[in-house]
Each structure stands twice: as C-alpha cells, then as structure tokens.
Amino acid sequence: MEYRIEDLTKEEAEYIGEKINEIVPREVDADEEEFVLKVEDENGVTIGGCFATAYSYHWSRMFLNELWVDERYRHQGIGSMILREVERIANEKDCRVVTLGTASYMARPFYEKHGYTVFTTIKTPNGYISYSLVKYLGRDTSEYQPTNNTGTRFKISLGNDDDAEVIDKGLDAYSEAYVHECETIGFNKKLVNNAGKFAAGVIAGAEKGESGSIDALFVEEPLRRKGLGTHLLKEAEKFAKENGASMVFTNAGDWNVGFFQKNGYLIRGELKDVPKGHDCYELYKMI
CATH class of the missing domain: 3.40.630.30 (Gcn5-related N-acetyltransferase (GNAT))
Incomplete structure (x- = not known):
C-alpha cells in the first residue's frame, strides 16, 4: 500500500468529526x-x-x-x-x-x-x-x-x-460488584500518502480483556472504494485483539451499514426512523 499509518493529531480527530457530521443526515440545526x-x-x-x-x-x-x-x-x-x-x-x-x-x-x-x-x-x-x-x-x-x-x-x-x-x-x-474496571486504550490512527497528506482516519479503542469499539472511520472522498477504510478497520480490530478483546462494537446508519457488513460485522439491533426517514444500527464482530 502506498500509504503509511501514523498517529492522529487532535486537530485531525476534530476534522474527522466535522466531515462525518457533513455526511450523516441531519434533522436539526442545533449543536449538541x-x-x-x-x-x-x-x-x-x-x-x-x-x-x-x-x-x-x-x-x-x-x-x-x-x-x-x-x-x-x-x-x-x-x-x-x-x-x-x-x-x-x-x-x-x-x-x-x-x-x-x-x-x-x-x-x-x-x-x-x-x-x-x-x-x-x-x-x-x-x-x-x-x-x-x-x-x-x-x-x-x-x-x-x-x-x-x-x-x-x-x-x-x-x-x-x-x-x-x-x-x-x-x-x-x-x-463494581458485577464487573471489574477495564483499562481503556485509544487507537486513533490515520493513513497518509508518501507526501504526508491525510487520506483516512479511525478513532477506535479497546477495553483490555473485554471488547473493542470503532467510534469513527473516515476516508477522503476521492480515495474511497480503494481499501483504505478496510485497512484501518482491520488495524483497529488487530489492536483490540492484541489487548485481549474478543469482539468489536460499532454503530452505523443505512447510508454506511453495508461497508461494515462486507467486513464481517453483524447487526445486533436496529433503531427505526432515527434520524427521521433513516434507520440506525448497532453492530458487532467476533475477532
């Protein structure tokens, strides 16, 4: 692959959040x-x-x-x-x-x-x-x-x-009487090209010995459908497994759920008509 993986900066993590907000269907103009x-x-x-x-x-x-x-x-x-x-x-x-x-x-x-x-x-x-x-x-x-x-x-x-x-x-x-507290470790990475330009990023993590999570995954528009998202997803799954996780969780909407399903994720729940006119899903994958 002509890209290398590096740590995300705080500014790049914020950029990913902004770009995802542009993609996700909106219902209201109000901020969180x-x-x-x-x-x-x-x-x-x-x-x-x-x-x-x-x-x-x-x-x-x-x-x-x-x-x-x-x-x-x-x-x-x-x-x-x-x-x-x-x-x-x-x-x-x-x-x-x-x-x-x-x-x-x-x-x-x-x-x-x-x-x-x-x-x-x-x-x-x-x-x-x-x-x-x-x-x-x-x-x-x-x-x-x-x-x-x-x-x-x-x-x-x-x-x-x-x-x-x-x-x-x-x-x-x-x-604490039911579950032990797990150390949470972040996996916030990006792919950059040979010139060091940002191409894709993932915000993920793992609770040691428990499970992993994919919180955000973004690929720049011209570079989609070239395997960059899948590459970062697999790296996040590998990181979770190395830290003792047996499954990974994520969320998706009807606009991007197909990507995760193609990568082996199963739907564990569906939230109808949220946002209005769309459906959201909670997914998991055993690793």
Whole structure:
C-alpha cells in the first residue's frame, strides 16, 4: 500500500468529526447539548441524578448517558422523577426519541415500566447482557406511577460537572460488584500518502480483556472504494485483539451499514426512523 499509518493529531480527530457530521443526515440545526440533573436531600447532598446529551449528529434524539440513585434512597420514586424530567426537557428541545443503554444487572425493568423498549441485546465478554432501549416521545404510552413516591419530596434541578462526577462515581461503585474496571486504550490512527497528506482516519479503542469499539472511520472522498477504510478497520480490530478483546462494537446508519457488513460485522439491533426517514444500527464482530 502506498500509504503509511501514523498517529492522529487532535486537530485531525476534530476534522474527522466535522466531515462525518457533513455526511450523516441531519434533522436539526442545533449543536449538541449536554446537561446534568441532580436530586438533593434536605442538606444539599446529591443523592441521585443523571447526565444526558441532546442533538448528537444534529438528530432530534436525547441520549441518557447515566442515571443513578443512592442505594439508601432507591424505590422511593426518585429514578422515575429524574426520568420524567429528562423526557420533559427532551420534549422542550423538540427531541423525538430518548435512547439509553443498560445491562442485565442494572435497571432494564425500570425503564420498560416507563415505556422504553429494547432494540439491541447482546451477551458481552463479562458474561452479562447489554441492552439498548428507546422511547418514541409523543406516542400513546401509559405513564408509570411508582407505589412509593416519598422521594418526590426532594428537589430536582440542573447540576454541574461536580454533580456529574458524583453521579458517575456512584454508578461505578454499584457496577463494581458485577464487573471489574477495564483499562481503556485509544487507537486513533490515520493513513497518509508518501507526501504526508491525510487520506483516512479511525478513532477506535479497546477495553483490555473485554471488547473493542470503532467510534469513527473516515476516508477522503476521492480515495474511497480503494481499501483504505478496510485497512484501518482491520488495524483497529488487530489492536483490540492484541489487548485481549474478543469482539468489536460499532454503530452505523443505512447510508454506511453495508461497508461494515462486507467486513464481517453483524447487526445486533436496529433503531427505526432515527434520524427521521433513516434507520440506525448497532453492530458487532467476533475477532
């Protein structure tokens, strides 16, 4: 191959993100927005909350990154209160759907009670089952009411980065009883020609001993269908395998899913009509 592989610079990684945003179909002109919600007790201590992202890829979608309630305050309606507020904000921002991820040792039944449905299921290397769920806002669904709502006496409000850290640590502490923390190693590479000019790039990584991920893959328009994307994909898979991963995950839309399928990836879930008029897929490959 007349190209060599080198490390991506920060600027090139940002360039890849910008170019992919140009390719991916848009629903809205709004930029991505992140927000934190927190629930405080009578003393102002954070006892629950979440952080979420709206408008990723300029889609009318809200992604619930994490939701956590302190163990001492569970089963009191706090999680339901947080979820309703996320959906209220999503509606306020004209988002059509809310999506999230959970696992078999976490809160799938809780989300299903609130009208969420599973669109992806897969057994992960750690032995647990990973789920992706979606709720299409505006559709007729009965609103779940917890039998114990004593937690609604607490205040819910917008939080900040410090609150997000409390939420993240709380969720990590809960998860430690089920899964061990893995070291995540990045694989951010590019192909350049003999003159050193950028031709293609991949943003990927691996959780040591677990799985790999392909987060972004881009090839300059004049150089497509020449094997550059496949070459970078295989290098990322090789890196994941060398770090003990047994499978690699990625996401694609109906505009590029065929590329991954040709390279041995299998569809593990389909998200209908996201973005509007298109479908998205979650894929995996055993390596």
